[in-house]
Amino acid sequence: MYETKTTQEKLKLLMKIVLPILITQVAMYMVTFFDIYMTARYGTEDLAGVSIGSSFWVPVYIGLAGILMSITPIVAQLMGAKKKDGVKDAVQQGIYLAVILAAIVFAFFFFGIDWLLGFMDLEPAVNDVASRYIFAMSLGLVPLFAYNALRSYIDALGATRVTMFITLMSAPINVFFNYLLIFGNFGFPELGGPGAGMASAITYWLVLAIAAFIIHTNEPFKSFGIFRKWTRPSLSRWKEITGIGVPIGISIFAETSIFSAVTFMMSVYGTITIAAHQIALNFASLLYMLPLSISMGATILVGFEVGAKRASHAKQYSWLGVGAAVTLSVISSGILYFLREPIAGLYSSDPAVIGLAVQFLIFAALFQVSDAVQAPVQGALRGYKDVNITFIMALISYWVIGLPSGYLFATFTDLGAFGYWVGLIAGLTAGAITLSIRLLIIQKKLASH
Template sequence: MFETKTKTEKFKMLLRIVFPILVTQVAMYLVTFFDIYMTARYNTEDLAGVSIGSSFWMPVYIGLAGILMSITPIVAQLMGAARREEVKDAVQQGIYLAIILAVLIFTFFFFGADSLLGLMDLEAAVESVAGEYIFAMSLGLVPLFIYNVLRYYIDALGATRVSMFISLLSAPINVFFNYLLIFGNFGFPELGGAGAGYASAITYWVVLFIAGWIVHTRKPFKSFGIFSGWAKLSLARVKEISRIGVPIGISIFAETSIFSAVTLMMSTYGTITIAAHQIAINFTSLLYMLPLSISMGATILVGFEVGAKRFHDARQYSWISVLSAVAFSFVSAFTLYFLRHDIAALYSSDPAVINLAVQFLVFAALFQLSDAIQAPVQGALRGYKDVNITFIMALISYWVIGLPSGYLLATFTGFEAFGYWIGLIAGLTAGAVTLSFRLNKIQKKIAAY
């Protein structure tokens, strides 16, 4: 990365940083995407089971993995301030924290998943698939978390194309093992939805080894010596990472878990509704990869400029990121609305599932603008290391406004299952508005110094 002078140069730098991140995000997301897609082609019961399983898995994993995202602003600001000698220790302590978090989540799922699933009114076959899927995915927690630390370190150096290259390998690896383990091809056991979980776990281990080899042997990463001269676990350093990372993780958890909560609450509507809802969420999440990537790019660029004390440049990067995401939101909304029949048919041949998914996709189109605003605004705030107020705003927007309003509409009006989607729109809109005000306030406060 280097200092930019004009808005045009900044936009080009943003594209340079964001495009590889986008490819990386899509490639990593495709692991889950193909789990859902290929299981949908297996049968509806396994699709529902994987949907329920991923609804437990994703918010817990993403929320705690979000803690590790603090590596990006920490390393970016260290590099901007020309303190590269401190980078190795930050990354090593991040790896220690990754292992601790992975073990905690594995323990939670190993002992608690069956009890949680037992509280739901699920068909026996669906509950069985969900439990097996969660266990299988948990076997990939350690490599997935360590890879996230390495990836955030790589991205913070501006080498986002390297992360892109690594992640591009994940989708074909995952599809290959899905093909073997879901459908039982080439003599492998036919595991259905559980096979998708095992395929993902194998993929995460392979991706970690590739990333580790690159960080250890290739420039510019080799010069930092990340895997040499390991320091002892430092509670002070872990505390610093956690101080920034925990609010980030809670913010991400608050957003992702509301989608999972809606999926779980929809279990009362039956297998068809769960499957149709999951189709809409799955494709919408794929489109969300662009505003999410812009958000991560904003964290890197804003953090770099803040570290160098170029606050005016940091402000410009913030709003260029938001405007770029908003422009894309109109494209994604039109795609969801006008191609909704084709999108639903990609996932299922069941007419009942397709018909319901088409209706959910209309609501998905409506919250694209709010999603496109709140994501890069949060990313910019992370670049400023302003994370505490942000997570409180996220909690209120999604859990005080979004989910309760969705429940009321679903329970006491004729909207039924669609009421939850209206609640999602309300929560995301509240988040976009309040976070934008927060970013503007932080920038004015810094400019006053």
């Protein structure tokens, strides 16, 4: 990374950083996307089971993995302040923490998932698929969390093309093992939905191996010696990482878990509604990779400029990110609205599922702009290391405004299941407004100093 002088130079650098992140995020998301897509082609019950399973898996994994995202602003600010000696220790401590977090999540799923599923009124076949899918996915927790730590380090150095290359390899690997294990091709066992979880776990181990090899053998990563002379685990460094990371993780968990909570609540509407809802959510989440990637790029660039004590440059990067995301959201909304029938048809041949998914996709199109504002604003705030107030705002927006209003619309109006999506729109809009106000306050405070 380097200092820029003009707005045009900043926009060019932002796009240079963001484009590889976008490709990386899409490739990472394609693991879940193809799990859902290929399972949908296998059967409706397996699709519903994987949908329920991923609704447990995604928020827990993303929330805890979000803690490791703190490595990005920590390393970015170290690089901006020209304190390269501290990078190795920060990354190594992040890897230690990744292994511990993976062990905690594995224990949670191993001992608790059947108990949690017991609270849901699921068909026995759907319950079985969800349980076995989550267990299979859990076998890949250690490599998945460790890769998140390494990826945060790579991205913080501005080498986002490297993570793009690594992650691009994950999608075809996952599709290949899905083909073998979901459908039982070439003599492999036909596992259905749980086979998608096993394929993902295998993919995570292979991706970690590729990332570790590149970091150990190629510059600029090799010179930092990340895998040489390991330091002892340090509680003080873990405190720094978690001090920034826990609020990030809770904020991400608050946002992602509300979608899972909606999926759980929709279980009362039956298997077809769950499947249709998941189709709309799955494709909308794919388009969300656009603002999310800009958010991650904003964290890197804002963090670099804050470390270099260039407050005005950090401010410019913040709002350039928001502008770019909002512009792209208009395209996303158009895709969801005008192509909703072909999109639904990609996932299922069941007319009932397709008809309902088409209606859900209309609501998905409506919350694209709110997503496009709140995501890059959160990314900028992480670059400033302002995370505590942010996660409180996220909790209020999604869980105090979004979910309760969704329940009210679903229960006391004729909207039914669609009422929950109206609640999602309300929560995301509230988050976009409050987080933008917080960003303005932080920038004003930093400029005054």
